[in-house]
Amino acid sequence: MAQHTRTVPAGTPTEVTQNHVKGGVGESTLRPDGTLKVTGEFAYSSDMWHEDMLWGQILRSTVAHAEILSIDTSEALTMDGVYAVLTHEDLPAAKNYGMEFQDTPVLAYGKVRHHGEPVALVAADHPETARRAAAKIRIEYRELPLITDEASALAPDAILVHENRDDHHSGHVPHPNIVHRQPIIRGNADEAAKRADVIVKGEYTFGMQDQAFLGPESGLAVPAEDGGVDLYVATQWLHSDLKQIAPCLGLPEEKIRMTMAGVGGAFGGREDISMQILASILALRTGKPVKMVYNRYESFFGHVHRHPAKLYYEHGATKDGKLTHLKCKIVLDGGAYASSTASVVGNAASLSVGPYVVDDVEIEAIGLYSNNPPCGAMRGFGAVQACFAYEAQMDKVAAKLGMDPVEFRRLNAMEQGTIMPTGQPVDSPAPVAELLRLVKARPMPPERQWETAGESADVRALPGGLSNTSHGEGVVRGVGYAVGIKNVGFSEGFDDYSTARIRMEVINGEPVATVHTAAAEVGQGGVTIHAQIARTELGVQQVTIQPADTQVGSAGSTSAGRQTYMTGGAIKNSCELVRERVLEIGRRKFGSYHPAWANAELLLEGGKVVTDGGEALATIADVLEDQAVEVEEEWRHRPTQAFDLVTGQGNGHVQYAFAAHRAVVEVDTELGLVKVIELACAQDVGKAVNPLSVVGQIQGGTTQGLGVAVMEEIIVDPKTAKVRNPSFTDYLIPTILDTPTIPVDYLELADPNAPYGVRGIGEAPTLSSTPAVLAAIRNATGLELNKTPVRPEALTGTL
Amino acid sequence: MDFLRPASWEEALAAKAEHPTAVPIAGGTDVMVEINFDHRRPEYLLDLNRIELLREWEVGEENVRLGASVPYTRIMESLRAELPGLALASHTVASPQIRNRGGVGGNLGTASPAGDAHPALLAAGAEVEVESVRGSRFIPIDEFYTGVKRNALQPDELIKTVHIKKADGPQQYSKVGTRNAMVIAVCAFGLALHPETRTVRTGIGSAAPTPIRAKEAEAFLNAALEEGGFWDNGKIITPSIAKQFADLCSGAANPIDDVRGTAKYRRHAVGIMARRQLGWTWEQYRGAGRTLEGAA
């Protein structure tokens, strides 16, 4: 088993108010949905089934940019078993939706803007009938010029991807094909550059990554008697979906009852709407339940991807190793619809310096509209692309100075108190240097692990693996380091809150807490820690987690590493209110029998009301009897500010998270094949509410970073803007044979502003793992390698 | 769509004669992907799973008679000694689940240049036994592949067995993919030494419209080995011979640029694999090398 160490410096405030509870905060309790998931009983969105249900099927555009001249559905409509064939003309209300910009058509009208855009919709009694009917819909296109990159987007005669923009960024962007532009100017980079003894410039390309969650977009819409719809879907944010669905159905929100079905992974890819509106429209139109399930091909068109990026960086440093300045430009391709591009731009800009002290900066990030696939949220959200570039730069500067790359980083590492380029002070621990020290201090994995006791080489331990390409020939080892910074929670002035409804009652003589939130459990283990927090705060053993739905207030998104902080915080807060109410009832009932009831420091522990000295005053059962206490409250993190549109100044972020990696790779330098041998991570997690889950998140995030380093990329043909590899045959994600040992060290340096001191953990490891692997490959090969993923061609000069 | 379930080989041949457009399905690892993704809607599916003889093999004096549906898993477990190249190739096929279902007949029927078995069959030397109600015939493997995803089968014929020459010397197989398991070949290479005839044979996959042999490279190496008396003296092959052989293999490739790799890389990789495999097989021939067993 991999080693995991945990370091808690003395005096760290972790603010656990009640910690004598079994299964509470800080323990590795097991998932409450574990048994269902290992027996196949857990109901994912694609498992939904209803008597008499129909199957929905989308017909998607075969071209990337075109005027729609005509759509003929007549032949499809005549088929047996077909219940509805719909186009934009059949839409009941609003024709567009979107999270930040309402720019995405429910079904394309006028024109299509990317390959695979939904154009028509079928409901039929069998998926094959639906597919055959969809194939009979005739669409006539007139193709339009393509916008595929910065040059074509900003050319003087560039066609506009969206005409007549009226969104909140349209007023300040320099060109209508720019979704959002965020500059950050601090100090004077030109002046500071004069102090530099070395200047390093680099140009970097980050490929388009897919979330590749395994559970495809899917769900079931059931028409209700009140004219509304019951919707069972897998999403990251029920209430954001609801807000977008209602106007498109022309229904009040209360007539759309959403229940979270099982989510087969998300990673940002379910933050936007996929089939929700379409299935609902079909259900309302046919009066029958409608199930939709994307297949893997369609899934590649069914959700936004990680923004591909071009990054131009210039760093300077003095010969004693201090960074003087940074100038950078980051161009993110948002594709045909905005999704969360504007926020990704804000993140990329504000985190473009990395976890380093650089006082003089000149930063610009832009997000483009293009005819490429729409891009939006994915784990790491704008910080991933920047980290790839600045970490490559750090190695180059260190090399130019003749310094050790880790020592150079540590010399420039930020710490608590550092001022971000946005002017925001970092007001909680930022142990960047320590994280680097931890990964560097780990023992190296043994060399030549393919040499077995027997005569033969174990190809499973070699680059190429089972493909038997090397028995050790051409194999060179390399080591690389990287560290990154990620914001946690929603930034730039967004009113970010979560809601928790907590009920406490006595069932069969035992106090039971019920936790009801709309938080999406996407695999991260939210349901596990929700129960832990309720146990800790309410001193009960039995906690019931209600399914997430829209019958309770919004929990916000399961993204941005925010859910343990935010919904955890909301649950803690609501539990504290429940506790007060329980104590109040107790005081009314029993206050006259024992003076301790007047003492304010009463706790709930082991099903009893106890004093802080441990004296039991009454059982919760006696206090509550048949009375139930229920609280539903919203809970907010401290407010943030928008970034100034000219200077980028502003306290834009809630919290920062840090992780560092050391990658050890072996490269077959002749064939250009890479095997990652070990990918050690050190991360500050603030407080490990569930250590087992923490390590699982770090290892999972690390592996997604590894994927993008060596294999993952959605390849879009620049001539047609069509996706060339929408399948798991050609979009490769790491198998268990590609994934190394991932030893984890985590620190628990509490953030005094966060509940229990927690720090969002899911995203940071995805940042630094990619550049660490790249650095290791560079170390092994001596090549510059400025693009992800590193293809064998790039390592063998055969591009 | 109709699903035909012949219970015997004779019934299968009759069905194929009656419905020449019927698509045979055995392991399903190609056909079902096409059906699931709506790339193909055959009028008839002809299920071969019930036909026991397709799952059998027989080791003869000279050849192994390999049923078209013998799963790759069986080949890598049971035929390592007789068919080391094909056993190695089988081990590189997709995943354990796929190797449990797929067989050489499927690779031949689909005739994709990326099929993993082809280079091993070409290098070992094989004949494909095909049959129809009209009778059976043997198609030499060199004549089997006729174009991209096309083969020498007549519409009423089914692949019954493949007769593969038993190894009389070391064989190797490698493929390049950008993942350490479960990957389609960017390109593949197979090499077999045939000491009895003092010849070598090669096979190249995914680097030309069809699987091919590098015949010029074979001829060069055959001559060079003969000339230097290498078969008898067992000397180490000189680097210049190895390089020339690798270059000729590389030159035999006629690849394209596609989403899996560039033509330039494929040509390069074929050369590297050829050189390495020549080293491995020759070392084994000399009795100094590692066995192949561990890798299969």
Add this chain to the structure above:
Amino acid sequence: MRVNFTVNGRPQEADDVWEGESLLYVLRERLGLPGSKNACEQGECGSCTVRLDGVPVCSCLVAAGQVEGREVVTVEGLAEYAKDREQARREGGACASGACGTSLDAAKKWEAKPGQDSQTGEGVELSPIQQAFIDAGAVQCGFCTPGLLVAADEMLERNPSPTDADIREALSGNLCRCTGYEKILDAVRLAAARQERQEEAV
């Protein structure tokens, strides 16, 4: 067409099956057994892994008509399958080679037992590999879990003391996007160790 076959020990009949349907579709949409997952439907992810006459296969690539008369075990039946295998082993089916597998006859004798609470999963007896996945934290979103469990259980049946490389190779056809596989390795090691302890006890 109609297809008759056995799933988890019970005879099943599926009617009006379209000839292009996969075994996976029939299990999920016609027989109410959605435990086998539909992640890629192209044999690349292993989420739909079931045992077909004892052999692990991707059920998405088996045509429904091909399973006529055959035996299928899915994740829903894994616990009972493992239990009956253990029972059979204790009753003298010792395996000298360490690669005993389950004979077709043994598979045919096996039957699922009703009476589980399908709502909460409580009261469910789990196979060692299922329990180990929960205990080791190998389950996150869980979509890959059913296929991994079927594959890992079969590997431990053939190879009760696998090395890490053996585990990686045996599970290389099962993609997981959440865990980074470390805890899946932990789980398989844990199940192997528990199995070994159990055997020593017997």
